[in-house]
Amino acid sequence: MINTLLIVEDEVQIRNMLVKHFEAEGFRVLTASDGQEALESFTRFGPNLVILDIMLPLLSGMEVLKKIRSLDNTPVIMLTARGEEIDKLLGLELGADDYMSKPFSPRELTARVRAVLRRSQGGEERIPSMIRGLKVDLLRQEISLNNEVLNLTTTEFKILALLSEHPGQVFSRLQILERIYGDIYEGYERTIDTHINNLRRKMEAAGDQEIKIKTVYGTGYKLLEEGNSHA
Ligand code: CA
Numbered sequence: 001m002i003n004t005l006l007i008v009e010d011e012v013q014i015r016n017m018l019v020k021h022f023e024a025e026g027f028r029v030l031t032a033s034d035g036q037e038a039l040e041s042f043t044r045f046g047p048n049l050v051i052l053d054i055m056l057p058l059l060s061g062m063e064v065l066k067k068i069r070s071l072d073n074t075p076v077i078m079l080t081a082r083g084e085e086i087d088k089l090l091g092l093e094l095g096a097d098d099y100m101s102k103p104f105s106p107r108e109l110t111a112r113v114r115a116v117l118r119r120s121q122g123g124e125e126r127i128p129s130m131i132r133g134l135k136v137d138l139l140r141q142e143i144s145l146n147n148e149v150l151n152l153t154t155t156e157f158k159i160l161a162l163l164s165e166h167p168g169q170v171f172s173r174l175q176i177l178e179r180i181y182g183d184i185y186e187g188y189e190r191t192i193d194t195h196i197n198n199l200r201r202k203m204e205a206a207g208d209q210e211i212k213i214k215t216v217y218g219t220g221y222k223l224l225e226e227g228n229s230h231a
Contacts, residue, residue: 003117004028006047008038008064009079010056014102018051021106022113035059039067042074043138049117051109053079054091062090069095070158071138072165075116077109131225134211136161145206155180156199159192163213163223172220196221 005022009015010033022029030045032038034057042050042064050068054061065076078091078099091099097116100109135144141157143150143164152160158180163171171179173189200213210226 002026002028003048004030004045005113006030006032006038006041006045006050008032008035008050008056008061009053010034011053014053018106018109021110025110027113033057035061035064038064039138042068043140047074049075049077049113049120051077051079051113052096055081062094065091065094065096067138071161073120075120077112077116079104131164131167131211131223133225134164136164145203145211148206150202150206152199152202153195155195156202159195160199160213160223163221166223168222168224170216170220170222175220192221 005027007015007018007022007029008031009018012033015031015033019029019031030041030047032041036058038050038052038056039059041047052061052064056064059067061078065078068074068076073095075097076095078096079102080091080099081102097120098112100112133146137143138161141154143152143157143160150160159176162176162179163169173192176192177189196213196215203211203213212224212226214222214224216222
């Protein structure tokens with residue numbers, strides 16, 4: 001499997017050096033030179049890993065990381081300048097998988113990239129990340145079903161994006177709450193049911209009979225495509 005890296009770095013020399021290096025190491029490489037471009041490229045191409053500089057024009061690396069993490073678990077390695085210790089900590093808190101301080105050796109960064117990829121791809125059988133007919137546009141916060149854009153609230157969008165990222169995997173109400181709010185909202189687990197019911201209604205209205213959010217009794221919810229053996 002060829003892994004695709006998204007390298008986000010505004011300093012052209014470092015960026016070019018990394019591109020050359022990682023291409024020679026057998027990766028497919030995408031680049032972005034500012035935070036906005038990074039998010040566009042991320043949502044469009046779905047790279048396997050992001051190398052993300054912190055100091056960037058338009059949107060900082062932290063903002064980009066936050067946005068990525070609100071949506072999925074793609075591994076992110078942050079690049080920090082010397083003296084950005086606080087940013088480093090914040091980056092890890094926000095869910096970065098690792099960081100490298102500049103200046104660094106490309107060889108060391110490669111070792112980190114491979115380690116993080118190994119960890120994230122962990123030998124387990126990979127569930128297909130996309131259900132046919134369902135398209136999630138993270139940047140626009142839009143989900144379309146059979147080419148029809150669903151009219152979703154922010155919470156509904158987050159729930160469906162989460163479930164569709166892991167088709168067939170059961171999420172408890174608490175897990176869904178934690179993933180969409182980043183915190184535990186005890187006592188409000190049942191509000192998820194309302195959101196799920198609204199989602200089902202909207203998905204059915206879009207005319208799809210095959211892609212369904214199933215209730216797993218006593219556990220939670222999962223998304224599956226009927227007739228798909230993986231789900
Ligand atoms: Ca920079």
